[in-house]
Amino acid sequence: MSRQVQVRLxxxxxxxAEVTTLEELERWEISTLHWLSGSDNPVLTQSLSPDARLILADTALANAILKIHPMLKKAVKTAKSVKTHKMAWRYGIAALLLTVGVLVAVPWLSAPLASLASDEWxxxxxxxxxxxxxxxxxxxxKNSEAQQAxxxxxxxxxxxxxxxxxxxxxxxxxxxINAFALPGGYIRFMRGLIKEASSAEEVAGVLAHEMGHVVLRHAEEQTFRQLGYQIVLSTFADSGTMTEIAGSVGVYLVDAAHSREAESAADDMAFNLLTKAGIRRDGMVSFFERIEKMEGESPKILKYLSTHPATGERKKAAEASSGSGEAALSDKDWQALKKICD
Amino acid sequence: MSDEHQSGSSSPADFGVSTKPIHIVEGSLKFHGRAPEIIGLVLKNLLLNILTIGFYRFWARTKVRRYIWQKMYVLGSPLEYTGTGKELFLGFLLIVFVIFLPYAVISGVLRATGFFDNVQTEFWFTIGTYIAIYYLIGVAAYRAQRYRLTRTRWRSIRAGLTGSSWKYGLWSFLYNLLKLVFGLITPWQNMHLWRIEMQNTHIGDKFFVFDKNKKSRDVLKSMYKAWLVPGLTTLLLFYGPFIYLAFELGSQLDFNAINDEDFNSKVGLYFQEYGTVLTAWPFYLTAALVVIILTDAWYQLKQTRLLLSLTTFENIELSFDAKLISAIKLIAGNLMIGVLTLGLGIPFTQIRNARFMARHIHIDGQLNLATIAQSLSDDLTSGEGLAEAFDMGLV
Incomplete structure (x- = not known):
């Protein structure tokens, strides 16, 4: 219940005290006071009666209380805001530094963490x-013959x-039509890719590429990177608004750049692997060609959104070092592999 | 019962000047917060949250809220946020132990016992899970709102939200289901859910009143009229091209004397002919989406204006006057901040939102404080729980 009182120091x-009768109602020790908010009509509360609020209408009295309670003074000082001009600069610079700091620190930390992770984990x-x-x-x-191949x-x-x-x-x-490498040496093809591939060499190219990811610990690195971004984002997430989604979009765009780097590195690795194993490398080229045809001419902006480098560029890189070699699988094994999901 | 005092000066005679009793307050909604003021807080929150691998977030969230609340002045007095990080953390633990762990155990056991060997049973189990989650989202939103209101004080008076969150969740679930096949339900749904929420919201022992003067029928009519704008725009821009295409194709084909092969080749020819139209399709869709979003934003503002005009608290009337352009500035600005700062700027967007609210929501009338007593219900002890689990909340 709200009432008018008289306060003296x-x-x-x-x-x-009661306003009209001057009957004393309560005595609040200055040291037990808390300054809740406000500088014009400050609101005070006291630890012994946490439900009560004292709203001071008298600035002179408020100032008098401040003088003998240094803690309150500090609370008021932080409540009264600093000059906006100065702060606006600080605000902008701090936001910029923070963003850049996160952008640099998270990937920088995730690579060593990925190489430190135990095999069991x-x-x-x-x-x-x-x-x-x-x-x-x-x-x-689960076709065992195909799995064997x-x-x-x-x-x-x-x-x-x-x-x-x-x-x-x-x-x-x-x-x-997809394949991906998970942490710990798990590689998964989608049936669509096996069906779409016209030769075992094409499958071998993709497999070598995914093995490149495994060797380079890309999946582990990405796990740590995303965990890092997630921790940063979680600090500020509050009510599940569009802004939070926008934040994740920002993170995704940044992360896509890392993924593109990883894809190129895996491509290089795949070529070396195929060469060492003596398998024909033109399968990889023809597969990229086919994917490109299916994608068609996509608007340029999509390039930045894609986590895979544009296939045109990949194909060019692949053609440069394409050459001769053996078949990846015997014809019998290849026919078996194609039926893996039938 | 709270013990609230309005202090005077040392001399009681000072009050003789005022003709108005001190327990009558009036004014408006004002927000005094400024983004630069919380840089320190944001930095500290980020650092501590990284050091605790994310567990500090409950405390971080609480601190930002405390700042925003105390900078929001209602009828001359600031709000107070009394929630704690510990409460939010306990809510999170509760959800982990009551929902996530049991779910993991149950699905694990079902898998191990071979229950999922039949693809169909797994399918239905997954569908059931989705339905449960979809239902719980409504429940969570209501509970989050309740938590925030019970942790909000104004001149020491606690706010609150009564009513069953399970019931509210059910309404919102059924409406959303119905909306999929019957979009026309939208204005009705929004008014009904708003009514439930407002009639259960209280400050002290006094409740908000919805539709005091029995005008909701007229207002609903106005809402429907306004809804025609985004409704028809969506219909025209989104379904229009398909309808047109169907008619075009239909007129070229003789359906009585046609076989599949014929049909396919004719359709193929048609698409070849209009190849340029098809490449423009993604651009058309993007443009159409922007227009639809804008008309919908316009409707949302109109709806808020209408619903708030029906909402009263004691002698206080509410109104809302935001124009589309200022709403677009707010949302576009927030999205930009979100993307460019990778989410680090979210506290600043919260401040922008609060300022927007204070600028455009008006409180008219006098409030007699003498008639409002402290509410006795303060039943919540753990934070937003469910909402934390789904990472969502207020309004």
Whole structure:
């Protein structure tokens, strides 16, 4: 209930009294006071009666209280804001430094963290991600003859690599044309890619590319990078507004640049792998060609949004070092692999 | 019962000048906060949140809110935010132990026992999960609103939100479902949900009143008229081209004497002929989307204006006067800040939002403080829980 009172200052105490009768209601010790807010009609509260608020209408009295309570003075000082001009500059510079700092620090920290991660942890992460992917995109195809063919190809390429982990390569029953590398040596193809590929060499090219990701620990690095951005974003997320989505979009655009770098690095690695294993590399080129045809001429802006470097550029890079070599799989094995999800 | 005091000076005679009793207050909504003031807070929050790998976020959020609340002046007195980081953290733990862990255990057990071997059972389980989540989003929004209101004080008087969040969640779920097939429900839905929320919102022991003068029918009519703008625009821009295409194709084809092959080749020819039109399609869609969003924003403002005009608290009437251009500036500015700062600027956008609210919501009338007593209900002990889980909240 709200009421009007009379307040006077006595040695170290505020005496609160009824306005008309002057009957004393309460005594608040200055040291127990808290300055809640405001500088014109300041609001005071006291630790012993947390539900009560004293709104001071008298500035002279407020100033008198301030003089004998240094803590309150400090509270008021922070409440009274500093000159806007000066602060606006500080605000802009701080925001810029913060953003740049995050942009630099997060990727810079995620690479060493990824190489420090234990093999058990990476294996567990990869297994869990593979399971999640199953629930969203479809089951892993279980044709044993085809799986054997795929493993043969994997072993042939993996022989050239100093990998601590066992590679787990599988095909997901989904019509998308895609493949990706998860942490801990888990590689997943979508059925669509196997169906779309016109030769085993094309599949071998993609597999070598994904193995490049595995060797370079790209999935682990990305996990740490995204975790870092997420921690930063979580500091400021409040009510799930559009602005938060905009923040994630900003993060995505920045991260896409890192992904493009990673894709190029994996391409280089794939070429070396195919060369060492003595497998024809033109499959990789023809596959990029086909993807390009399907994508058509996409507007330039999409280039920046895509996490994969524009296929045209990739193809050019691939053609430069294309050459002769053996077939990736025997015809029998290739025919078996194509039927992996049937 | 709160013990609130309005102090005078040392001499009671000073009050003799004023003809108005001191317990009558009037004024408006004012926001005194400024973005530069919280740079220090933002930096500290970021640092601590990184050091605690994200667990400080509950405390960070609380501190920003405390700042924004205390800079918002209602009828001359500031708001107070009394929520704590600990409460938000407990709410988060609650959700982890009551919803996430049980869900993980149940689905794990079902998988292990071979329940999911049948693709269909897994499909229905997933659908069921989505439905539950969709329902819980409405529940969470209501609970988050309740938490924030019970943690809001004005002149020591606590606000609050009564009513069942489960019921509110059910209404909002059913409406959203209905909206998928029957978009026309939108104005009705928004008015009904607003009514539920307002009639349950209280400051002290007094509740907000919706539709005091029984004008909601007329207002709903106005809402429907306004809704025709985004409604028809969407229909025209989005479905229009498809309808046109269907008619065009239909007139060229003889449906009585046609086989699949014929049909496909004719359609193919048609598309070849209009190839340039098709390349322009993405651009058309983008432009159409922008127009639709703008008309919808216009409707949202109109709706807020109408609904607030029906909302009263004691003798206080509310009104809203934001124009489309200022709303666009606000939203576009916030989105820019969000993208360019990778989300770091969100506290500043919160300040922009508060300033926008204070500038465009008007409070008219006098409030007699003598009639408002402290509310006794303060039942919530843990923070937004559900809302934290879905990372969403207020309004």
């Amino acid at each position: 006595e040695t170290g105490e505020l005496v609160i 990476r294996e567990r992460m990869g297994r869990q991600s593979a399971e999640t992917i199953q629930t969203f995109f479809g089951k892993t195809c 795929l493993d043969t190809l994997t072993d042939r390429l993996a022989d050239e690599l100093p990998l601590p982990e066992v590679l787990h390569v599988g095909v997901i029953d989904n019509k998308m």
